[in-house]
Amino acid sequence: MWSQRWDHIFYTGNGTVGRIVMQAAAKHLTPVVLELGGKSPCIIDEHVDLETTAKRVAWGKFFNCGQTCVAPDYLLIHERVHDRFLDLLAGAVKTFWGERPEASADYGRIINARHHRRLVNLIPGSGEVVVGGQADEASLYIAPTVLKNVSPDSPAMADEIFGPILPTLKVRSVDEAIGFINARPKPLALYIFSSSDESQQKVLNKTSSGGMVINHSLLHLTVQGLPFGGVGESGMGAYHGKQSFDTFSHRKAVLKKGTMVDPSIMYPPYTETKTSWIKRLV
16 A cells, blocks of 8 residues: 555554655655654643642543543652642542442443553553552453552653553652653653743743643644644644645645746846846846
């Protein structure tokens, strides 16, 4: 299929296949849009409504069992509010899906057994389970799971999770969170929860990501006027709303002229007189 001469190729998926698509497209100089995902970070500042934030993070992370390309992939929580926030996050999970999320009609399942095994294998050695951790391969169930004391080198921090496992790390400041994010590939989405305009602007100005949401998660996808796409490792190009039309269109410039005689100064030989007139005109 990739050997065909397409006008445009649109691919959404992972970076491994994205590279194959782009390599094939290069043979015919075919333009591409690649929406590749990645590890979308979420910063929890100390200056924020923690209860509201916990609800919005739990909803955004565990929506569709975490299987969305812009789900918060990991949390960078200010150390002063870390423990309190995890308690509230656990409370939000219980409020949304009950004591037994496997019995909730509102909680999903993992797409297949291969991905179920991949996700379950991320939990051991990635930190301490503070919420969830239960799994059942027969029903493709993994509980909403939150991990703490996670090392940056742990299995859960290696690649995009794309499932209901949420690693959390402590940071001492928004600046430290920015440094952590900038030391890694550019994400498809970036989230910051903060009531500080200064912190919001600092993250906006000092990081690079496909999209960014302040004080919520996922919702930028619902705004048709906003382009959606990645940057760097998270992809290239954009779509949604008018951006989709522009992406799949070629704006061909067309100029139509009559057949009246052109002015003589247009053509050589360019005498001093002609050159003088041209300079005046341009």
